[in-house]
Structures are given as structure tokens and as C-alpha cells.
Amino acid sequence: MTGTTITLHTAAAEALVAQLPTPVPLRAVPVDAVTAQARRSTASSAVVTSFVGSLSADTALLLADMDQVAAAAGTDSPLVSVVDVLRPALEAATSVLGAGVLGDSRLESADALFADHSTVVFDLTAAGETVGWFAVRLREDGTVGLVSSSAPASSASSAAPLGAGNLGRINNVEMALTVEIGRTRMSVRDVLGLEPGAVVELDRSAGAPADVLLNGRLIAHGEVVVVDQDYAIRITRILDVADGVA
Structure with missing residues (x-):
């Protein structure tokens, strides 16, 4: 069997929905460029963060019912916020990019990110209904080869160092x-x-x-x-x- 190649954008979106604290599992469905531009009106207040590593990325996450997440987070207390509740999902999404640093998460407008033509936007759906959106923009165009479990071990080991030589670019990152x-x-x-x-x-x-x-x-x-x-x-x-x- 041959390895299956998927885009890093899709891998990030799938890792994200697997960690989202929603009542029902969500699916990440990529949208076309026209639809992505239409999603800009929903991006006035999203949880955004940036990842710096061998591959760098900017991400934004917005759920239609943020109040439900806020209620679960207990935002009346300074201990836990909506951003805190959603951060593990963003950490999971950016973990597919390899070694690096995930910056602080913050609640702000993601309009510029949604407007960028290099950004890939996903509808987050449950039972065919869109309940949120996830946007990810890679600083480099990258794909990752996922080797099936039946593939020879040598194939997996040869794919592992992919991008490791680029780490020198972030030597001065604290x-x-x-x-x-x-x-x-x-x-x-x-x-x-x-x-x-x-x-x-x-x-x-x-x-x-x-x-x-x-x-x-x-x-x-x-x-x-x-x-x-x-x-x-x-x-x-x-x-x-x-x-x-x-």
C-alpha cells in the first residue's frame, strides 16, 4: 500500500475538531474561495493565534454559539475563559506542523485572515448544519505524507526528518x-x-x-x-x- 498524502490544512482541521469541547462531534469541511470570503462577516470575534516553527501558521476559530462555550468555561471567574477552553483544540491543530511555538490565544477580529486568499477556511458542521468556522494560513505551502501502518518501517523513518533542517530559522525564538x-x-x-x-x-x-x-x-x-x-x-x-x- 502507498502512503496517503493530505494537506496540512486538512490535517490541522481534523486534529482541531477531534479536541473541540462540543456536545456532538463536528466535521471540518473545506469551502471554496467565494464561500470563504463570505465567511468574513462572521469573523468579527474569533479566537486567533499564531504558530512559529519549521512551518508557521496563523489560525482562527469561531463557534456560532460562543455563549455555550462561555457557560461551560465559567467566564464569571478569572480562572477560566473561552480562550482557555478552546486553546487545547488549537494546540492539537498546530501540532501537525511539527516542532514550534504556539503564541498566546486571544479573542479578536479575524477579518484580515479570512480575507487572505492563501487562507483555507473550513466549515465546522454537525448533522449537516454549520456551527463554526476554522481558518488556517500556512507561511509555507506544505503537504505531509502519512504512511499507512502496513508500509515498510524504513519509509516512515525516512519521512520523519521532513522540515527538521529549517529549525535554524527559529534559533533565537524564546x-x-x-x-x-x-x-x-x-x-x-x-x-x-x-x-x-x-x-x-x-x-x-x-x-x-x-x-x-x-x-x-x-x-x-x-x-x-x-x-x-x-x-x-x-x-x-x-x-x-x-x-x-x-
């Missing part, structure tokens, strides 16, 4: 380095119910190494130490690049 001693998953209701004195149990035993994350990607393990009254991390293990990306 990235967030985070040390994580553990994590847990909580419902929005439980998060909003936190108060001083509450104890949150993490998925990490006492004494276990801390994770070192570069822009959210695991790159190393280490132990927390104190240096001149400040916390620091002593690196104990550097992970393989492939492990960190996975």
Missing part, C-alpha cells in the same frame, strides 16, 4: 521552559470550587523526578534543588528528541 512536579485532571466545576487550604493530589509519588517541558513538550527529567534561596532544577536525564515530540 520558548517557555517549565518544571512540572506532577499534574492532574479536574472538571471546570472543581477548579472553580478551589479555595485556600484545598489539597490537590498529583499523579506523581514523593521523590519522583520532575518533568522539564519546553513549550509544553517533555524534553528532560530532573530533581528540584535550592540555589541561593531560589528553586532550580538539576537535570538528571535528557530525553531523545523523538520521545519529547511524542
Whole structure:
């Protein structure tokens, strides 16, 4: 069997809808240029962000019923916003572009992005009804080859380094380095119910190494130490690049 080649735009849209917190699963349907221009009137307030990496992109996400997302987010609290709720879906969409940095998400007009002829616009549909829109503009024209599971392992490994040589262009981009001693998953209701004195149990035993994350990607393990009254991390293990990306 031969590998299936799909555009990065479509791969991004499919990854996005898989992570959207909607009551029913959505489908991402690409629209033609004329229809895309007609969608500009809906783009007055969208969640937009930019991705910088071996491939860079600008994205915008808008759901017709933002109030429903806002209600689920509990926007009366400063802890969680609509942007926070939708960011994981945008992270999933841009993850198909490879290594890079996803900038801050913000709620603003995406009219200019929708107006650009190089932008690909998708209708997000449920039961044949359009309930949202996703726009993505790549800074480079790219496609990705997806090798089927029955393809020889050598084919997959030869495709993996695609674009890696371009990383030199972002050597000076600052990235967030985070040390994580553990994590847990909580419902929005439980998060909003936190108060001083509450104890949150993490998925990490006492004494276990801390994770070192570069822009959210695991790159190393280490132990927390104190240096001149400040916390620091002593690196104990550097992970393989492939492990960190996975």
C-alpha cells in the first residue's frame, strides 16, 4: 500500500475538531474561495493565534454559539475563559506542523485572515448544519505524507526528518521552559470550587523526578534543588528528541 498524502490544512482541521469541547462531534469541511470570503462577516470575534516553527501558521476559530462555550468555561471567574477552553483544540491543530511555538490565544477580529486568499477556511458542521468556522494560513505551502501502518518501517523513518533542517530559522525564538512536579485532571466545576487550604493530589509519588517541558513538550527529567534561596532544577536525564515530540 502507498502512503496517503493530505494537506496540512486538512490535517490541522481534523486534529482541531477531534479536541473541540462540543456536545456532538463536528466535521471540518473545506469551502471554496467565494464561500470563504463570505465567511468574513462572521469573523468579527474569533479566537486567533499564531504558530512559529519549521512551518508557521496563523489560525482562527469561531463557534456560532460562543455563549455555550462561555457557560461551560465559567467566564464569571478569572480562572477560566473561552480562550482557555478552546486553546487545547488549537494546540492539537498546530501540532501537525511539527516542532514550534504556539503564541498566546486571544479573542479578536479575524477579518484580515479570512480575507487572505492563501487562507483555507473550513466549515465546522454537525448533522449537516454549520456551527463554526476554522481558518488556517500556512507561511509555507506544505503537504505531509502519512504512511499507512502496513508500509515498510524504513519509509516512515525516512519521512520523519521532513522540515527538521529549517529549525535554524527559529534559533533565537524564546520558548517557555517549565518544571512540572506532577499534574492532574479536574472538571471546570472543581477548579472553580478551589479555595485556600484545598489539597490537590498529583499523579506523581514523593521523590519522583520532575518533568522539564519546553513549550509544553517533555524534553528532560530532573530533581528540584535550592540555589541561593531560589528553586532550580538539576537535570538528571535528557530525553531523545523523538520521545519529547511524542
